Amino acid sequence: MPKIVDQDARRRHIADTVVRIIGTRGIEAATVRVVAAEAGVSAGAVQRCFATRAELLRFVLQYINIRFTGRVAARMAQQPDPTDESVGLRVVIDEMLPLDDERRLTSAATLALLAYSATEPQAAEVMRSAYTGAHTFFRRAFTEESAIGLYAVISGLQGPLMLGAITPGQAWSVVDATISAATVRRPAARSE
Amino acid sequence: MPKIVDQDARRRHIADTVVRIIGTRGIEAATVRVVAAEAGVSAGAVQRCFATRAELLRFVLQYINIRFTGRVAARMAQQPDPTDESVGLRVVIDEMLPLDDERRLTSAATLALLAYSATEPQAAEVMRSAYTGAHTFFRRAFTEESAIGLYAVISGLQGPLMLGAITPGQAWSVVDATISAATVRRPAARSE
DNA sequence: CCGTTTCCGATACGACTGTATCATAAAAGC
DNA sequence: GCTTTTATGATACAGTCGTATCGGAAACGG
Numbered sequence: 028m029p030k031i032v033d034q035d036a037r038r039r040h041i042a043d044t045v046v047r048i049i050g051t052r053g054i055e056a057a058t059v060r061v062v063a064a065e066a067g068v069s070a071g072a073v074q075r076c077f078a079t080r081a082e083l084l085r086f087v088l089q090y091i092n093i094r095f096t097g098r099v100a101a102r103m104a105q106q107p108d109p110t111d112e113s114v115g116l117r118v119v120i121d122e123m124l125p126l127d128d129e130r131r132l133t134s135a136a137t138l139a140l141l142a143y144s145a146t147e148p149q150a151a152e153v154m155r156s157a158y159t160g161a162h163t164f165f166r167r168a169f170t171e172e173s174a175i176g177l178y179a180v181i182s183g184l185q186g187p188l189m190l191g192a193i194t195p196g197q198a199w200s201v202v203d204a205t206i207s208a209a210t211v212r213r214p215a216a217r218s219e
Numbered sequence: 220m221p222k223i224v225d226q227d228a229r230r231r232h233i234a235d236t237v238v239r240i241i242g243t244r245g246i247e248a249a250t251v252r253v254v255a256a257e258a259g260v261s262a263g264a265v266q267r268c269f270a271t272r273a274e275l276l277r278f279v280l281q282y283i284n285i286r287f288t289g290r291v292a293a294r295m296a297q298q299p300d301p302t303d304e305s306v307g308l309r310v311v312i313d314e315m316l317p318l319d320d321e322r323r324l325t326s327a328a329t330l331a332l333l334a335y336s337a338t339e340p341q342a343a344e345v346m347r348s349a350y351t352g353a354h355t356f357f358r359r360a361f362t363e364e365s366a367i368g369l370y371a372v373i374s375g376l377q378g379p380l381m382l383g384a385i386t387p388g389q390a391w392s393v394v395d396a397t398i399s400a401a402t403v404r405r406p407a408a409r410s411e
Numbered sequence: 412c413c414g415t416t417t418c419c420g421a422t423a424c425g426a427c428t429g430t431a432t433c434a435t436a437a438a439a440g441c
Numbered sequence: 442g443c444t445t446t447t448a449t450g451a452t453a454c455a456g457t458c459g460t461a462t463c464g465g466a467a468a469c470g471g
Contacts, residue, residue, distance in 0.1 A: 069419075142330040144382065154382055158384045187367070261451075262451085270430095420465095427459100431453080
């Protein structure tokens, strides 16, 4: 056999590169050649990892979700009380907002891939399952309506934040107000 | 002079076509040739109306906003009480949500152009001014925080709605709850 | 140490991209 | 009615796209 490389690791490395490219230059710049060059691999390597560009973009979408979960888990692990639900909520929201360059890249890429999903059924499927996952998470603490609303607020704040139309402080104020107004799942948890 | 055509009308017609193309086949499909063919004009005509593709996309972004304003105004004009603020609010929100095929096209195109704006400073400028306009509108009735929050909710509902992850009914429930929880601009308007 | 198998990077291909150029046809001035 | 002027649609061009193909390097079985 020829020199074996860890294909899965390479796929993740390429996906990381694609997120960076889409986040900085847009989805149209994420061509096979550009991705290969930026990732430091040959164009053939990209082709062998992903049969088509559509498959690559779909994988990137999944990868962003997986990476997101991993980051949240990592941050939760080093919290004093990892089981505290409100802390977990805050970490998840914080990780979703484009509050630094790193998360700005991810937000921009996610936004581009959401728009991409609007016209690509297979990508839409991936996006939908990601949405279902988020929804399930928020449903742990809130009613269905509040869960949808909170997720919508966070998603909707990404655009203005990226454009610099609002400040991170304003975004957090809105999030806090939304959480306060949200109805918790178990009324017994609140004194009302 | 040769046969004169209404350039502005042609620009709007092309922009309409571009919205349809982006909404159905994605922004990458909005090439000069495809746009020309779909609009029923020559490629040269598109070139003469818009010097570059970037300029075309920027115009489409502006055009969507102008068209949006026009539609809201048209719907308001045929309301029994066009000055009723709550009715206006509801019309604006209704027009922003992808609740039929027409508005779905616009939402998908807007989403794609927002993602595009994330990496194109000039388009970002247009997007920002559109955001400022919306913000100003919502500020007429609500506090700044509530205005940002309401706009974020509506924006954030577009994705799940387009994906079919939530129903229009759920979306409206969330919007209603958000409006109810929002603090109005003049406390005197409410009995508290 | 030598097939043999497997995967590697490079190259090839046809299609399509955005943009520039250009001959031509149509309207306006007189 | 003829000249002048200008917008028109077609074509040209260099570059890039996604994808298919292929010779050769690298590791294993023997």
